[in-house]
Amino acid sequence: MANKKLQQAVNEFNQVMKPVSLWADAWKRLRKNKMALISLFIVSIYILISLFAPILTSAGVLIDYRKQVITNASLPPSLKPAGELVVKKIEARIASLEQRVKEKAEEQSAFGSFFNFGATDQTQPESAAEATPSDQGDTSAFTFTYQGEGFSGNTTDPVVRELISQKETLEKVKAELDTNPDYKLVYILGTDDLGRDMFARIIYGGRISIAIGIVGTLTAALVGILIGAISGYVGGWLDNLLMRFVDIMYGLPYMLIVIIIMAMIGEKARGSFVVLFVAIALVSWLTISRVVRGQIISLKNSEFVEAARSMGASSWRIIFRHLLPNTLGVIIVFSTLMMPSFIMNESFLSFLGLGVSAPDASWGTLVSEGVRAMESYAWQLLGPGIAMTIFLFCMNFLGDGLRDALDPQSKNRT
Amino acid sequence: MARYFIRRALSLIPTLFIVITLSFFLIRLAPGGPFAREREVPEAILQNLMKRYHMDEPLFKQYLRYMGDIVRWDFGPSYRYRDLTVNEIIDRGLPVSMSLGVISLVLAAVGGVAVGIISALKQNKWQDYVAVSIAVIGISVPLFVMGPVLQLIFGMKLKILPIGQWISTHGLKAIILPALTLSFPYFAYIARLSRASILEVLRSDYIRTARAKGLKESVVVWKHVLKGALLPVVTYLGPAFSGIVVGSIVIESVFLVPGIGRPFVQSALNRDYTLIMAEVVVYSIILIIANLVVDLIYGLLDPRISYK
Numbered sequence: 001m002a003n004k005k006l007q008q009a010v011n012e013f014n015q016v017m018k019p020v021s022l023w024a025d026a027w028k029r030l031r032k033n034k035m036a037l038i039s040l041f042i043v044s045i046y047i048l049i050s051l052f053a054p055i056l057t058s059a060g061v062l063i064d065y066r067k068q069v070i071t072n073a074s075l076p077p078s079l080k081p082a083g084e085l086v087v088k089k090i091e092a093r094i095a096s097l098e099q100r101v102k103e104k105a106e107e108q109s110a111f112g113s114f115f116n117f118g119a120t121d122q123t124q125p126e127s128a129a130e131a132t133p134s135d136q137g138d139t140s141a142f143t144f145t146y147q148g149e150g151f152s153g154n155t156t157d158p159v160v161r162e163l164i165s166q167k168e169t170l171e172k173v174k175a176e177l178d179t180n181p182d183y184k185l186v187y188i189l190g191t192d193d194l195g196r197d198m199f200a201r202i203i204y205g206g207r208i209s210i211a212i213g214i215v216g217t218l219t220a221a222l223v224g225i226l227i228g229a230i231s232g233y234v235g236g237w238l239d240n241l242l243m244r245f246v247d248i249m250y251g252l253p254y255m256l257i258v259i260i261i262m263a264m265i266g267e268k269a270r271g272s273f274v275v276l277f278v279a280i281a282l283v284s285w286l287t288i289s290r291v292v293r294g295q296i297i298s299l300k301n302s303e304f305v306e307a308a309r310s311m312g313a314s315s316w317r318i319i320f321r322h323l324l325p326n327t328l329g330v331i332i333v334f335s336t337l338m339m340p341s342f343i344m345n346e347s348f349l350s351f352l353g354l355g356v357s358a359p360d361a362s363w364g365t366l367v368s369e370g371v372r373a374m375e376s377y378a379w380q381l382l383g384p385g386i387a388m389t390i391f392l393f394c395m396n397f398l399g400d401g402l403r404d405a406l407d408p409q410s411k412n413r414t
Numbered sequence: 415m416a417r418y419f420i421r422r423a424l425s426l427i428p429t430l431f432i433v434i435t436l437s438f439f440l441i442r443l444a445p446g447g448p449f450a451r452e453r454e455v456p457e458a459i460l461q462n463l464m465k466r467y468h469m470d471e472p473l474f475k476q477y478l479r480y481m482g483d484i485v486r487w488d489f490g491p492s493y494r495y496r497d498l499t500v501n502e503i504i505d506r507g508l509p510v511s512m513s514l515g516v517i518s519l520v521l522a523a524v525g526g527v528a529v530g531i532i533s534a535l536k537q538n539k540w541q542d543y544v545a546v547s548i549a550v551i552g553i554s555v556p557l558f559v560m561g562p563v564l565q566l567i568f569g570m571k572l573k574i575l576p577i578g579q580w581i582s583t584h585g586l587k588a589i590i591l592p593a594l595t596l597s598f599p600y601f602a603y604i605a606r607l608s609r610a611s612i613l614e615v616l617r618s619d620y621i622r623t624a625r626a627k628g629l630k631e632s633v634v635v636w637k638h639v640l641k642g643a644l645l646p647v648v649t650y651l652g653p654a655f656s657g658i659v660v661g662s663i664v665i666e667s668v669f670l671v672p673g674i675g676r677p678f679v680q681s682a683l684n685r686d687y688t689l690i691m692a693e694v695v696v697y698s699i700i701l702i703i704a705n706l707v708v709d710l711i712y713g714l715l716d717p718r719i720s721y722k
Contacts (some may be wrong), residue, residue: 247680248428256697260441260680351664352679385556392555
């Protein structure tokens with residue numbers, strides 16, 4: 001009993017102290033940082049959803065992200081079933097068309113006595129985007145008036161033709177409202193221009209973006225650790241050579257080189273995101289290798305390394321079992337902060353059309369598709385944009401929190 | 415100082431050499447050439463095209479020829495824009511891209527430092543919280559999300575700013591949105607950086623000394639704190655400028671700015687060999703010179719650094 005107590009650490013009040021490992025200590029500090037904890041929570045949710053997305057789809061919780069329902073194209077985010085939204089959308093379109101026909105009828109009656117009565121109007125620059133719903137109360141009365149003027153027979157007029165076809169569609173949709181399963185779908189984040197569920201697309205886009213982030217970071221970290229450790233431990237001419245190489249690579253405008261690589265690989269290979277992350281990872285290991293090298297140099301002459309060496313440990317063993325575990329904190333912090341920049345770079349390339357190509361889509365692809373439609377369908381841009389921003393935001397906060405927790409000395413540095 | 419400058423300026427050459435060589439062979443070794451299109455070109459025409467652009471020569475000879483041309487600052491004809499030489503495309507776009515980049519850098523630096531000072535002096539008051547939140551948002555929102563969203567708000571909904579193009583069509587107003595978007599992440603980072611370093615300097619001994627000898631608070635802040643605190647900001651200006659230059663590629667595409675960024679992406683997709691190479695050379699020179707300038711400014715600000 002007494003013997004056991006002797007072996008344990010004891011404080012000035014002779015109380016037994018539990019040994020606190022680096023990780024327990026770091027966790028304690030991280031727990032105090034509310035923002036970092038919330039970020040950790042949100043990041044975990046993103047990763048879990050991404051992992052289980054295929055299961056969610058097959059269970060019917062998520063709509064298949066490839067499923068195109070052309071009747072449900074470009075619906076706004078809503079908790080109502082798609083059918084109602086489609087009806088509302090067609091009604092709004094009909095109302096605006098009727099408004100236009102009415103205006104034209106007035107124009108026609110003003111000029112009709114002077115000019116050719118049956119003149120067809122071919123100038124229809126307005127698009128669906130500018131359709132504004134007007135009051136629908138006077139629809140029947142108005143229809144009556146313009147029929148009364150003998151205008152309805154003029155089916156060469158594109159507005160009238162569209163009005164008629166839209167009304168037919170409306171009838172069809174209303175009839176099918178209860179039978180067609182497509183009208184029962186609920187799109188909480190709306191749909192894109194092909195009628196695909198934005199929510200599912202964002203989740204699947206996130207899967208690709210996050211996967212590239214994780215795999216790329218791991219690759220870059222591995223290369224960086226290996227080169228940094230060898231360079232720091234061996235020293236001498238090898239260190240000189242490797243670090244000059246890193247210096248030169250630093251001087252290169254690497255994003256330009258990635259753009260060139262992506263452009264040169266060609267359309268087919270570009271689609272596979274393996275190529276994409278390799279291209280980014282190839283140039284992202286530089287900082288980590290420098291940091292690891294610095295850590296190793298400062299540690300390699302310490303007593304515990306001497307001890308290991310005197311007991312006959314090989315260089316590899318010293319590097320991997322003694323030195324690297326001591327640099328793990330720095331490596332984790334750097335990797336966490338590297339991941340958002342990876343995701344950002346991947347999306348940057350996808351945005352320019354040099355990244356992931358169809359049918360796959362990353363967040364960058366979704367944003368660039370959203371930009372094209374943003375004037376009329378803002379949610380197609382905002383959905384993926386906000387989803388991506390939240391993730392990056394949390395990763396940045398988590399990285400900062402981890403740095404404060406694992407490396408308290410650098411607390412006030414950014 | 416002068417010797418240091420010359421040495422640094424000379425060290426530009428090997429880096430540039432590596433960039434050019436690397437890009438040249440990356441581009442040439444990839445399958446498919448600039449004339450590979452959907453429509454099959456007859457063999458005889460292809461032969462003539464290859465001859466016109468010296469592509470029938472051995473690769474190494476092409477490389478030497480290209481190096482010689484670059485030394486004379488002659489980038490040759492564009493493969494895709496038949497009426498233009500690459501030099502014309504670059505000459506037209508470069509002033510636009512440079513002014514966008516420099517305006518964004520100045521915005522980011524001045525705005526960032528100003529916000530940093532305010533939030534450091536008002537630490538843990540509401541001004542500080544607002545500044546820190548803006549900074550974190552700025553770091554997390556990607557440029558290509560920020561740009562379109564600003565276009566949507568100010569251009570399409572409020573209709574107070576033009577959503578695209580440049581001074582020639584919209585006057586000076588056209589600069590506002592692209593420059594704001596491009597500078598925002600760097601503004602945010604500089605604000606964070608200067609806040610942290612001002613807080614650190616405020617705790618240092620020489621500030622206590624300055625206060626102890628009875629200097630006015632304004633003198634302490636403006637003369638003593640800032641000079642010490644701005645060093646990390648200056649170091650960051652180099653990477654910030656590189657980021658702005660690369661970011662401008664996307665911003666130019668989003669805002670239809672007629673700079674050199676859009677032709678770069680286009681040429682990469684079109685395999686317009688001469689244009690890609692010229693863009694890489696120009697971008698590399700800009701980036702390398704920017705780093706050199708930052709190093710020199712750093713030396714002027716920090717008396718502890720001497721150049722040999």
